[in-house]
Amino acid sequence: MPRLVLYQPEIPPNTGNIARLSAATATELHLIEPLGFSLNDRYLKRAGLDYWPQVRLRVWPDWETFCAACGPAAAEASQRGRLVLSSSRQGVDYHRFTFLPPDYIVLGPETRGLPAELLETYPEHVRIPIRGQVRSLNLSTAAGVLLYEALRQTGGLV
Numbered sequence: 001m002p003r004l005v006l007y008q009p010e011i012p013p014n015t016g017n018i019a020r021l022s023a024a025t026a027t028e029l030h031l032i033e034p035l036g037f038s039l040n041d042r043y044l045k046r047a048g049l050d051y052w053p054q055v056r057l058r059v060w061p062d063w064e065t066f067c068a069a070c071g072p073a074a075a076e077a078s079q080r081g082r083l084v085l086s087s088s089r090q091g092v093d094y095h096r097f098t099f100l101p102p103d104y105i106v107l108g109p110e111t112r113g114l115p116a117e118l119l120e121t122y123p124e125h126v127r128i129p130i131r132g133q134v135r136s137l138n139l140s141t142a143a144g145v146l147l148y149e150a151l152r153q154t155g156g157l158v
Helices: 012-025 042-054 063-070 116-121 139-154
Strands: 003-007 028-032 056-060 083-086 104-107 125-127
Touching (some): 012 028, 056 063
Parallel strands (some): 003 028, 028 056
16 A cells, blocks of 8 residues: 655644544555654644544654665565655656555655655656646645545555
8 A cells, every 4th residue: 555755844734634644544654854843743733633543653763764664675575665756846747657555655845845866866756737826735735636546546445
């Protein structure tokens, strides 16, 4: 089943909403530090409401530690999956991208997106088409769009 990864998230309510999404879909949620808030933040807790015990949450001290444990080079075959990076400017439109069950959908920090070095290192990129002058979607909205498409394609909605 696809998994969500938030790389250095900054805004507590967005992460709380994504935690609720993760609980509602039984999706693993990985947070890559540094976080722009404390996991005890009241806005984070409020956005996730009483669903936090149902969230399969893993927090990683940095990208390298996450990749060593969960990325494509991880020792356990069951943990391997592509790192599918989201970008508002590059990549395959999400509805034309073929998601695989073990994929990790990686979303960047709200104010700056994923760093160029990650986008250059990992070839799988998806984007959500946006019309007009809107720069990007809210992080929790983007996570929902991408996750539900990945679940639809991989049979995770049954």
